[in-house]
Amino acid sequence: xxxxxxxxxxxxxxxxxxxxxxxxxxxxxxxxxxxxxxxxxxxxxxxxxxxxxxxxxxxxxxxxxxxxxxxxxxxxxxxxxxxxxxxxxxxxxxxxxxxxxxxxxxxxxxxxxxxxxxxxxxxxxxxxxxxxxxxxxxxxxxxxxxxxxxxxxxxxxxxxxxxxxxxxxxxxxxxxxxxxxxxxxxxxxxxxxxxxxxxxxxxxxxxxxxxxxxxxxxxxxxxxxxxxxxxxxxxxxxxxxxxxxxxxxxxxxxxxxxxxxxxxxxxxxxxxxxxxxxxxxxxxxxxxxxxxxxxxxxxxxxxxxxxxxxxxxxxxxxxxxxxxxxxxxxxxxxxxxxxxxxxxxxxxxxxxxxxxxxxxxxxxxxxxxxxxxxxxxxx
Numbered sequence: 001x002x003x004x005x006x007x008x009x010x011x012x013x014x015x016x017x018x019x020x021x022x023x024x025x026x027x028x029x030x031x032x033x034x035x036x037x038x039x040x041x042x043x044x045x046x047x048x049x050x051x052x053x054x055x056x057x058x059x060x061x062x063x064x065x066x067x068x069x070x071x072x073x074x075x076x077x078x079x080x081x082x083x084x085x086x087x088x089x090x091x092x093x094x095x096x097x098x099x100x101x102x103x104x105x106x107x108x109x110x111x112x113x114x115x116x117x118x119x120x121x122x123x124x125x126x127x128x129x130x131x132x133x134x135x136x137x138x139x140x141x142x143x144x145x146x147x148x149x150x151x152x153x154x155x156x157x158x159x160x161x162x163x164x165x166x167x168x169x170x171x172x173x174x175x176x177x178x179x180x181x182x183x184x185x186x187x188x189x190x191x192x193x194x195x196x197x198x199x200x201x202x203x204x205x206x207x208x209x210x211x212x213x214x215x216x217x218x219x220x221x222x223x224x225x226x227x228x229x230x231x232x233x234x235x236x237x238x239x240x241x242x243x244x245x246x247x248x249x250x251x252x253x254x255x256x257x258x259x260x261x262x263x264x265x266x267x268x269x270x271x272x273x274x275x276x277x278x279x280x281x282x283x284x285x286x287x288x289x290x291x292x293x294x295x296x297x298x299x300x301x302x303x304x305x306x307x308x309x310x311x312x313x314x315x316x317x318x319x320x321x322x323x324x325x326x327x328x329x330x331x332x333x334x335x336x337x338x339x340x341x342x343x344x345x346x347x348x349x350x351x352x353x354x355x356x357x358x359x360x361x362x363x364x365x366x367x368x369x370x371x372x373x374x375x376x377x378x379x
Contacts, residue, residue, distance in 0.1 A: 005086055008181065010050035014272055016187040018042035021268060022194065025261040029254040032201045038262055039195045040171060043178060045269065054277035090184065097180045108137055120157070123164055136160040136235045138169045152220045155212055162206035163235035168199045172235065199235060201248050208249070218246050315363045322356045 022042070026035050111128055118125040123139045134143045134156045141160045143153075163169070175192045182188045204221075208214055221242055326349055333345045 002087075005090065007050050008090070010276060011046045012182055012185040012187070014046035014049050015043065015182065015185060015191065017268055017272065018046060018265065019187045019191045019194070021265050023190075025264055027194065029258050029261070030201075030248065030251060031254055031259055032198055032205065034259055034262060036171070036195065036198045036202065038265070039191070039198065040174070042265065043174065043191075049269070049272050050276050052273065052276070054273055056274060056277035056279050058274070059277075059279035093183045094180050097176075097183050101176045101180065111142065112137075112140055121161060123161065125157075134160050136163045136169070139164050152223070155207055155217060155220055158207045158210055158212070159203045160235065162203040163199060166199075166202060168202075168235050171195060171199065197244060200245055203235075204245055204249055214249055218249055221245055312363070315359055319356060319359050319363070322352050322359070326352050326356070 019042075022035070022038060026038060029035070111126065111130065115126045115128060117140075120141070123136075123141050126140055126142050127145045128142050129145050131142055131144055134141055136142070141157065141164065143157075175195060179188060179192065204217070207217060329345050329349050329352070333342055333349075336342060336345070
């Protein structure tokens, strides 16, 4: 569960960064097709990028091939408990939004199955009392029972036909799945709203492109303020903010060169790839305790062999040499005020003291052996 939560947090960070790019550079432009594809592709990329197995060219981690230290079970248990808490919270939220989406899908399925249909330009018109304004779901267009009597009914149908032709329902289903998985992400809700607004902008301009008068269409939008979309996964004639829709209809079309702003996302993708890349692993060979003890025994044996080949005079000279070195180090110790230097001098003095002591012991043993041999010769 903890690895799943970490993955979701990474994908949520990607989604947030992509939306910030959209909000800063693209939201105010009238390139609605570009905006739609940017939002859809960035949503998909948000879930793909954390899964790409890249190796970082910058970061690296060193691990030893020996046996690591003991694990702190208390810290491990505490971490597991934290992840369990967030895991339960995530599942509860995801379950709630999943049930909500299922209820909407079931309601739509019942409306489709229980109503008579009329074919219209490749679509299925279904009259219903559950909506005040038309809305669409795939190639089904739901219209109010008395909606066909209105003079603006044709413009409403044309609006929904744009949703149908451009498959906006697929985007809405993708958004509902996003809400189920990322309900805890604060960027999900403005992201969802922006894509739904983009759908409405596309449908509005699609109606205008078919010859509808812009001013009369704006008045039609204002008349639908009292309308309400019942289904989040459906496309309703009134879903985005009225003010924004009218502002976009009256706004001058953006220049084609402003589409280049979308390229800002390229370095963002590269940075995210580097951020999620696993560090390069460098294996450092380590010595086990057994290997260290063997090497220490070898050094002791070599030292004993060297001492065995030394005469009494050689031992005496070496002893005196070490003593002089220790005296010089003691003078340096008194002269310096640096704690680091004093620490190093203490370590060197300890090593020399051991060497001098070993020479003293070996010399005494050698003298005892010589005396013993002389006694044996006299006998």
